[in-house]
Amino acid sequence: SSGMNAEYGGSVNKVEFVRALYRNGAIKFGEYKLKSGIMSPVYFDLRCLVSLPGLLRDASTLLHAAAQGMDYACICGVPYTALPIATVISVEHDIPMVIRRKEMKDYGTKKMVEGIFELGDRCLIIEDVITTGGSILETVDVLQKAGLTSCDGVVLLDRQQGGQINLTNNNFNIRSVFNITEILDLLHSAGDITRETVDKTIAFVNDNQLFKQGS
16 A cells, blocks of 8 residues: 555445534744744644544544554543544444543542553553653553553644654654644645645644664
8 A cells, every 4th residue: 555544445435524623723924923832833622523423423433544553442532622522433333432531530539541451451642742752652641641552642643743753752653644744735736735834834844853873
């Protein structure tokens, strides 16, 4: 197959899926301040998927297909955007899910991971976007403290700013459905964005590499 991601489509038309994300504002071009304080010409916000059941289902189908061959007993969506995606995968494919809390509750059981699992069970991590890979590593840490094993994950969108390198350096295996280059090519071929937007975004990605190979 051509490229690692070609076979992950399943029943979803990847071109239509990405164009629909763009149309619904899940992919935006302009000037956006990232969590790190850096100004970016592109912004991904997949929180709107909860209001778009068709796209939510497509995202879940693509991510489940990307995990083909990975060995896991349960799944965990990185809170909060990936939670509904993981829920759909769980229900559609009959796979148990666990939920990682973002905050420790101060009443009842003080569990950071909710759900039923055996110690040592392998948990697949589901994520929407990776930049540094930091939120995945944080989730791995919480899951492992709770007694789960987690070394595999799937992500819808890789911003190609070094997150993949960071995760690999931490012995975590991640597969992405799309990377930013593919998304730009696809939207440009469809006539949704200009060549100037593509070039500006690629330049930003190249200038903002957060982890270098082998560092």
